[in-house]
Amino acid sequence: MPELPEVEILVRYLRPLLVGRRIRSVVVLRAKAVRPSTAGEFADAVRGAEIRAVERRAKYLRFELAAVGGAGVRVLLGHLGMTGRMYLQAQDHPRARHVSVVFGLGEDDWVYEDPRQFGGMRLGEDRLQDLGLEPLEESTTEAEWAARLAGSRQPIKVRLMDQSVIAGLGNIYASEALHEAGIAPHREARSLKGEEVRRLRRAIREVLEAAIRTGSSAGLDFAGRGMGDGLFYFGRSPGALDPVEERFRVYDREGQACRRCSGRIVRSVLGGRSTYSCQGCQR
DNA sequence: CACCATGTTCCTTG
DNA sequence: CCAAGGAACATGGT
Numbered sequence: 001m002p003e004l005p006e007v008e009i010l011v012r013y014l015r016p017l018l019v020g021r022r023i024r025s026v027v028v029l030r031a032k033a034v035r036p037s038t039a040g041e042f043a044d045a046v047r048g049a050e051i052r053a054v055e056r057r058a059k060y061l062r063f064e065l066a067a068v069g070g071a072g073v074r075v076l077l078g079h080l081g082m083t084g085r086m087y088l089q090a091q092d093h094p095r096a097r098h099v100s101v102v103f104g105l106g107e108d109d110w111v112y113e114d115p116r117q118f119g120g121m122r123l124g125e126d127r128l129q130d131l132g133l134e135p136l137e138e139s140t141t142e143a144e145w146a147a148r149l150a151g152s153r154q155p156i157k158v159r160l161m162d163q164s165v166i167a168g169l170g171n172i173y174a175s176e177a178l179h180e181a182g183i184a185p186h187r188e189a190r191s192l193k194g195e196e197v198r199r200l201r202r203a204i205r206e207v208l209e210a211a212i213r214t215g216s217s218a219g220l221d222f223a224g225r226g227m228g229d230g231l232f233y234f235g236r237s238p239g240a241l242d243p244v245e246e247r248f249r250v251y252d253r254e255g256q257a258c259r260r261c262s263g264r265i266v267r268s269v270l271g272g273r274s275t276y277s278c279q280g281c282q283r
Numbered sequence: 284c285a286c287c288a289t290g291t292t293c294c295t296t297g
Numbered sequence: 298c299c300a301a302g303g304a305a306c307a308t309g310g311t
Contacts, residue, residue, distance in 0.1 A: 002289045032306090059290080082290055083308080098308080116307050118290055154300070163291085170289055251289095272302070274287085 002080045002119075004135065004168030005211035007059050010086060013222055014061075015054040017088050018110060022050045023065070025104035033100035033112065033120050045123055046076065046103070058131050058167030061086070075125045081118025087111055087223035111223075131167040135204050146197045149189045156192065157185035158271040160204075169204065172251045173211065175276045177204040179250045179258075184282040185275050186268065214247055250276040 001010065026047050028039035037045070049065035052073065056062065061078035078086065088108050095102070098115040112121060133140050133148065148165045149156070159165055160174040169177065178185050181203035183196055192200070249259060253276060254267040263280020 006289075079290085081306095082288070114307095115309070116288090116290095118306065152299095158301095161290095172289055273290095 001085055002059055002082060003170035003173050003211075004056075004059060005173070005208050005215060007056050007061060007080065007168075008212050009215040009220070010080075010222070011054055011056040011061055012216065013220070014086060014088075014110075018051045018054050018063070018105075020051065021105045021110075023047060023103050023110075024106055025102075027102045027104070028100070029102070030100040030117065032117055033114065034122065035120060037123055042121075042123065045074065049074065057128050058134065058163060059170070060127065062125065062128075074123065076121060076123060077125055077127055078112065078121045079119045079127075081114060081116060081120070083116045084112065084114040084119035085222065086113075089223045130164050132163060132165040133167065135166055135168055135208060142198065142201070145201050146194065149192055149197060152189040154189050155186045155270050156183060156189045156200075157275055159189040161271065161273070166204070168208070171273045171275075172248065173204075173207055175251050176249060177207045179276075179278055179282060180207050182281055182283070185270055185277050211247065250278060252276065 001007075023046055026043035028034055028042060031039045034042040046065065048068040051063060052066050053064035054061065055064075059079060061080075063076040063078065065074045065076055066072075067074060078084075080086075088105075088110055090108050091104065091106075093109075096111070096113050098117075099111055099113045100117065101112040101121060103110040103112075114120075133144060145166075149159060152159055154162075157174050157178060160169050160177065161171065175185065177200065181196070181200040183192070183200060250265050253265045256265050257263070258265055258278040258280055261278065261280040263278045265276055265278050268275045268277070
């Protein structure tokens with residue numbers, strides 16, 4: 001479930017369910033999920049704390065925990081990797097196969113599940129240190145964006161996926177944003193004109209906001225057995241439109257026609273990742 | 284069996 | 298120092 005919009009949607013779902021609750025128990029089923037802490041250290045640090053805030057930074061979930069005595073605030077970061085999910089469910093509910101950590105909240109459990117185990121939870125917020133611009137942050141300036149892209153000979157798409165440059169875009173939305181901006185993904189970052197940087201910045205914002213809107217209004221089933229598109233956990237009724245087809249303009253649409261110009265959508269590989277773009281309207 | 288997958292980190296090579 | 302490429306992580310879908 002992992003790029004910025006999916007994390008934002010998850011944070012909005014979790015926040016009202018978690019803020020004000022106390023973590024009564026912690027069960028670490030996969031030690032790897034809480035590295036570098038040991039399972040014991042992690043559980044001891046979190047048990048008894050009250051959840052004060054649930055936020056997002058880039059693709060990270062950020063939880064503020066207040067210790068029992070109200071002493072200090074501790075930060076817990078979550079990253080979903082490629083397949084991580086989080087949800088609340090009744091305490092006596094049968095546990096899914098790849099659950100990594102269960103936080104007991106009393107009536108129900110806050111569950112972190114991750115089949116591929118590329119994600120994890122960790123104490124402290126060191127990981128936020130080297131992140132680049134937050135794309136939806138209004139206060140970032142045109143000049144900051146331009147400076148981040150100037151000078152680099154890397155393909156613009158690779159640059160967009162570098163979390164120390166702009167934080168939160170992943171493989172899907174990098175392709176989508178470049179299509180929206182009409183810029184070819186293989187272009188050298190430093191070759192973009194001021195006007196193109198402006199367009200790209202706006203396109204990124206639009207694509208991310210549109211994805212958040214779509215997910216927010218989709219009636220997602222966070223705890224369900226994902227039978228949907230692998231991004232959101234839609235239950236899809238037979239004959240219903242494919243949500244991927246509806247939401248993406250280029251991603252995973254190789255060989256199909258562009259909805260904007262009818263050009264061919266092609267797949268290429270940049271930075272080792274599948275990249276989709278329209279031959280007609282991206283240059 | 285082969286290949287692909289929303290991410291990040293580490294290592295090697297140039 | 299930068300950049301590029303590959304492998305690794307672990308599991309599931311087609």
